[in-house]
Amino acid sequence: MSIPADFQLKAIADLMDAMKGDKREIILKSCTGSGKTIILTFFMDEYLKCFDKTVFIWLTPGKGDLEVQSKRKMDKYIHGAQTKTLVDIMTTGFEANDVCFINWETLNKKSNNALKDGERTNFLEHIEKAFNDDLSFKIIVDESHEGDTIKGKEIIEYFQTDKIIRASATPKNYTDATWIIVPEAEVIAAELIKKVLIINEGVKQGDEVVDQIDYLLTKALEKQRKLYSSFASHGANVNPLIVVQLPNKNDVLLDGVERWFASKEITYENGLLAVRLAERHENTAGIEEPTAKPVAIIIKQAIATGWDCPRAHILVKLRDHMSETFEIQTIGRIRRMPEGKHYDEPLLDSCYLYTMDEKFTESVKMSLGKGALEAANLHLKESLKSVKLVCEQVSGIAFSRDQRQILQTIYAYFKKHYNIDTRTIENKKRLEANDFLISNYVRQYVTEENKIIAAGDRSSYKDLKMTYIQAPINTTIHGREYHHIVGEISLRVGLKYEDLNAIFRRLFVRTAGKKPNINQILLLENRELYAFVLNNRELLKNAVRNAASELGDQLHLEFNALSDKTTKKDFWLPRECLFTYDATEKSQRVLLKSVYEGYLSSAAPRSSSEKKFEKYCESAASVQWVYKNGDKGAEYLSIVYEDAYGKARVFFPDYVVCVNGEIWIIETKGGFDKYGNSEDIDKFSPRKFAVLKAYIDKYNLKGGFVREDKKSDELCICMEEYSDDVSSASWSLLRDIIS
Numbered sequence: 001m002s003i004p005a006d007f008q009l010k011a012i013a014d015l016m017d018a019m020k021g022d023k024r025e026i027i028l029k030s031c032t033g034s035g036k037t038i039i040l041t042f043f044m045d046e047y048l049k050c051f052d053k054t055v056f057i058w059l060t061p062g063k064g065d066l067e068v069q070s071k072r073k074m075d076k077y078i079h080g081a082q083t084k085t086l087v088d089i090m091t092t093g094f095e096a097n098d099v100c101f102i103n104w105e106t107l108n109k110k111s112n113n114a115l116k117d118g119e120r121t122n123f124l125e126h127i128e129k130a131f132n133d134d135l136s137f138k139i140i141v142d143e144s145h146e147g148d149t150i151k152g153k154e155i156i157e158y159f160q161t162d163k164i165i166r167a168s169a170t171p172k173n174y175t176d177a178t179w180i181i182v183p184e185a186e187v188i189a190a191e192l193i194k195k196v197l198i199i200n201e202g203v204k205q206g207d208e209v210v211d212q213i214d215y216l217l218t219k220a221l222e223k224q225r226k227l228y229s230s231f232a233s234h235g236a237n238v239n240p241l242i243v244v245q246l247p248n249k250n251d252v253l254l255d256g257v258e259r260w261f262a263s264k265e266i267t268y269e270n271g272l273l274a275v276r277l278a279e280r281h282e283n284t285a286g287i288e289e290p291t292a293k294p295v296a297i298i299i300k301q302a303i304a305t306g307w308d309c310p311r312a313h314i315l316v317k318l319r320d321h322m323s324e325t326f327e328i329q330t331i332g333r334i335r336r337m338p339e340g341k342h343y344d345e346p347l348l349d350s351c352y353l354y355t356m357d358e359k360f361t362e363s364v365k366m367s368l369g370k371g372a373l374e375a376a377n378l379h380l381k382e383s384l385k386s387v388k389l390v391c392e393q394v395s396g397i398a399f400s401r402d403q404r405q406i407l408q409t410i411y412a413y414f415k416k417h418y419n420i421d422t423r424t425i426e427n428k429k430r431l432e433a434n435d436f437l438i439s440n441y442v443r444q445y446v447t448e449e450n451k452i453i454a455a456g457d458r459s460s461y462k463d464l465k466m467t468y469i470q471a472p473i474n475t476t477i478h479g480r481e482y483h484h485i486v487g488e489i490s491l492r493v494g495l496k497y498e499d500l501n502a503i504f505r506r507l508f509v510r511t512a513g514k515k516p517n518i519n520q521i522l523l524l525e526n527r528e529l530y531a532f533v534l535n536n537r538e539l540l541k542n543a544v545r546n547a548a549s550e551l552g553d554q555l556h557l558e559f560n561a562l563s564d565k566t567t568k569k570d571f572w573l574p575r576e577c578l579f580t581y582d583a584t585e586k587s588q589r590v591l592l593k594s595v596y597e598g599y600l601s602s603a604a605p606r607s608s609s610e611k612k613f614e615k616y617c618e619s620a621a622s623v624q625w626v627y628k629n630g631d632k633g634a635e636y637l638s639i640v641y642e643d644a645y646g647k648a649r650v651f652f653p654d655y656v657v658c659v660n661g662e663i664w665i666i667e668t669k670g671g672f673d674k675y676g677n678s679e680d681i682d683k684f685s686p687r688k689f690a691v692l693k694a695y696i697d698k699y700n701l702k703g704g705f706v707r708e709d710k711k712s713d714e715l716c717i718c719m720e721e722y723s724d725d726v727s728s729a730s731w732s733l734l735r736d737i738i739s
Contacts, residue, residue: 006186008034011039012491016491027180030187031193054135056139057100061105074101083100136162138165191337191340197364217316221264221295234348239292239293243312274298290311374583379596388570391570392568395566395567403502410544424523441471442473482534505529507519510525566640594627607668610654624660629653637652643687665695667692668706669706671707672716676726685724689722693720717737
């Protein structure tokens with residue numbers, strides 16, 4: 001069974017939260033290749049564990065078999081999943097815990113028999129019987145940008161649902177809805193999609209293009225051959241695919257493309273060329289396989305929903321004189337990684353667009369933002385090829401989590417933030433003073449508009465006038481809800497439900513016949529724990545999540561403490577880099593201090609602190625050279641650290657700098673605003689600083705964290721002891737340290 005990535009686990013938890021909210025519509029926006037099916041199938045499985053009188057209806061668009069593909073994936077991911085198609089429903093009806101995959105077209109077309117009276121109970125009667133059996137329906141609309149039609153709305157209303165989840169990479173602008181947005185950067189970090197889209201690499205401004213077909217396809221085929229060779233050198237058996245997109249209703253361009261490929265001995269007859277048009281499919285069977293024979297496929301403007309080909313790597317967008325609507329779905333077809341991983345090779349971890357269509361290019365940039373950039377291959381300066389450091393990576397050895405360490409970490413968090421100690425009676429008072437509700441009842445709040453809010457969510461509505469109602473603990477109803485909340489919290493921090501459940505009991509529940517243990521916070525009865533967790537769900541969720549990033553007095557942050565979880569190797573400055581930049585920036589100055597020839601001031605993506613730091617280094621006389629490190633990949637410099645729960649992680653310091661002949665390692669972070677408030681959103685900054693300090697001490701280097709102080713408009717550096725207070729002695733002006 002596949003294990004969801006961290007960002008997918010967060011999305012699952014967010015969906016669980018949204019199901020408790022008051023909005024009927026829930027929008028899941030997640031880019032193509034992010035594993036929406038994994039997110040939704042694991043979410044449904046988790047939800048059905050808590051609410052067993054539920055039936056999910058999964059609606060898919062298109063004339064293909066997307067509903068069959070989705071069903072197969074859930075059967076693969078969730079062992080024992082109770083999945084059905086429309087045929088199964090017509091045979092057995094709806095049952096508790098069903099997940100039913102239905103194609104819109106099946107219910108829309110005039111010839112379907114599902115909604116007609118006949119010998120079998122018809123579809124609407126099956127729904128009515130489900131209502132009589134006290135079943136409730138929840139709706140998932142896959143690729144929702146295609147399913148929002150009048151007929152589609154009619155079908156949804158058959159099920160009288162209170163929740164509709166609409167999933168799409170490009171959802172419509174629903175205003176009265178709960179939005180769950182999966183950050184594209186996290187999908188890239190999970191290595192599911194390519195790091196960046198390179199636009200018109202090698203296309204020089206001012207080039208005279210007489211024949212766009214010959215000009216663009218030549219560059220695309222050259223790139224395809226380089227990719228093929230690079231895959232082979234990495235031991236990957238992948239045949240990268242060129243996707244040639246033509247405007248709709250332009251047979252002249254189609255004929256020209258076919259003739260150009262034929263001149264290169266790439267034809268339908270020898271299996272190297274494929275075509276996928278509404279009225280014509282050739283050589284498309286099995287084209288998604290990594291080693292499939294076709295090197296190019298011709299498509300029209302609209303691509304069939306559900307057509308996924310992870311080996312697609314290059315898009316050639318040809319144009320005519322007509323204006324066409326930009327389709328982000330098209331770009332999504334070349335963004336998946338063919339083997340679900342990065343290769344730590346910029347050539348392979350990027351995808352490529354070649355086009356003379358300026359409007360299309362601008363639409364791509366607007367849609368992808370920093371994910372769509374111009375690029376150039378830069379080479380390391382000869383004099384710096386001997387620079388060597390030590391790179392740390394997490395070893396492949398699996399380590400079990402120490403439940404006692406996790407328990408002590410959460411206890412330490414409560415001790416630090418709520419001042420609890422061994423006196424459990426006093427702890428009750430202190431927690432109540434910090435907005436915890438400790439009661440024998442499960443409380444709900446009612447607003448003036450008669451809206452009911454769970455006690456654990458009341459902080460989100462603190463400005464509303466509310467009264468409350470409360471109910472005695474019901475072990476069946478509230479036990480199920482307790483399981484749901486503990487499962488949701490554990491999902492967010494990567495713990496097992498069983499571990500967190502046991503930890504909550506150690507922290508908060510009295511053990512009959514025994515004295516309180518050393519980490520005891522409260523002395524609740526077993527059933528009272530349900531009320532405590534239900535009434536304080538948000539506070540507990542934040543405590544468990546934030547505790548993972550705490551330093552803690554008892555934790556091992558010495559450099560050698562991670563030796564069992566760390567592998568080391570020599571690190572050399574990469575000989576070549578795929579440099580991405582924003583060609584629309586006003587300044588395109590070459591930064592001479594960079595280790596790469598031709599490195600521009602418009603380098604992108606870059607944070608404000610990074611851009612300011614690069615600019616400072618360029619003007620600082622003591623700085624001899626600057627290397628901008630990558631943010632993920634085995635070819636970049638990384639350092640291993642642990643979170644407070646014992647999970648090994650890596651971070652990639654932003655810069656390696658040579659100052660007066662000494663090597664410095666620099667990490668830039670969000671700055672301090674004009675009032676001195678921290679703008680750093682990384683909760684793990686103190687832990688990263690501690691391990692960076694240990695690293696530079698061990699290897700006799702220098703370095704620290706650099707942040708911008710917006711009050712003084714200066715860059716500041718912290719080198720010895722980390723502090724989130726810019727006015728403390730921990731922070732010095734960068735210009736006083738690196739002049």
